[in-house]
Amino acid sequence: MSHAGPPPDVGKFHHVHLIDTATASDNVGDEIIGDEARRHIDSLFPMAYLSSSAGHDGLGASSRQLVRSATLALLIGTNALSPRRQMGGTFIWHVAPQDVDLLAGKVVLFGVGANRDFDQVDPEQRDLLQKLLSRDHLHSVRDETGLKLLKAVGREGINTSCPTLWRYASAPPEVPQTSSDTVVFTLTAHKPDPIDARFIEILRARYKRLRFWPQQPRDMTYLESLGPTEGIEIIGPSLHAYDAALAETRCDVIGTRLHGCIRGLSHGRRILVIAIDNRARDIGAETGLPVVTRADVPRDLESRIDTGFATGLSVDPEPIQRFLSQFRSS
Structure with missing residues (x-):
């Protein structure tokens, strides 16, 4: 039984919970993704109450209370979308059985990728994702494999590429054309x-x-x-x-x-x-x-x-803006 207090009183503020895949991770790449994602999240919700929990560890007593009062739970980046049910261990996105109902229908993918190629989604994983992922929001995935997985579980998504590349949707990066020593x-x-x-x-x-x-x-x-x-x-x-x-x-x-x-x-x-x-x-x-x-x-x-490296980077701004705009109008 949890001894945590009641959900926080956030008054008139919108409450968005962040499932942070960089916390409790030894992979600094997760921090790079989270750093870029937060640049957009902070501007999207300037007057929101933002709380967070560690994706690798899942919810604890305190974060369960936070999620209970949140209207959205954004799963931030990395390759946390799996076609297989991760039983035990420490997967990037850990969801304990007792937390499924708390998260149900609140989770929105924010630049999440698939962790592997696949032919089919495990039935148990399909059922889990169908319960967790919001039906009312467009989800952001970072590759076509992730989009294929999302479609397989009946949720609407869009390939925005990775949040680490969104800054180049307006203009490609300027890099030298010759090698360094x-x-x-x-x-x-x-x-x-x-x-x-x-x-x-x-x-x-x-x-x-x-x-x-x-x-x-x-x-x-x-x-x-x-x-x-x-x-x-x-x-x-x-x-x-x-x-x-x-x-x-x-x-x-x-x-x-x-x-x-x-x-x-x-x-x-x-x-x-x-x-x-x-x-x-x-x-x-x-x-x-x-x-x-x-x-x-x-x-x-x-x-x-x-x-020389061919750097013809081209990031389509339309999917990114389409994804982000749904929060601006909410």
Whole structure:
């Protein structure tokens, strides 16, 4: 039995609850998404009472009281839309059985992606999503796989791409057309591949200065497993340290961390994402974000570095405005 107090008295204020996928996460990429999403949320609800809870941990005694009084619960970004029911463990969006009724019909997706390709949605997961997701709102997904999943559970959505790219809907980023002598690179420890060692060899051959940013702590151990790290500078594993590194020196940003690379655009850096799953593949195909598949790294990466990255990023503003406008009129 919960001993939390009654729902908060928010007076005449609109109450919006944020399911924050960056809190209780060791992946700083979630923080990058949340940082961009909050820029829009704060302007959408300037007079609203905003509360939050951790997506990874689910609701606790206090946040249950908050959700009870909220009219909306925005699930913020990342790849939290799954075709499979996540039983136990710590999935990005954790919903305990006792919290389904509290969240029912209140959840609106805010730039959420699918976590995998799929042929069908598990019946139990379909039933859960149908109960949680609002019937009265248009949901924002960041890729076509997410939109396919949303349609499979009978909810209306629109592909807005990722909130980290929304700032480029009005104008594409301005980035250099020639390579730098410095590269900031990333790796993904939970999806290892021998090609990553070849990736680092290519970077050593093409750049004078190599800097590595561990977006998750275990990425550092993975780097060390791939071979000698002499000559590779390590950037602190925080968003603050990463932003400082991107700002201080002209550099190229290359790696398997999708949002780590996208952050480079906000600092005017050339980027190249190495796609290791559906996320970068889908977003790259839909927006022109510079992407090369991991399998093509040995063949294509050197020429991409030498001849310049094609940065033909194009983000359609209409879906974004269509999604956001429903809150402005409410």
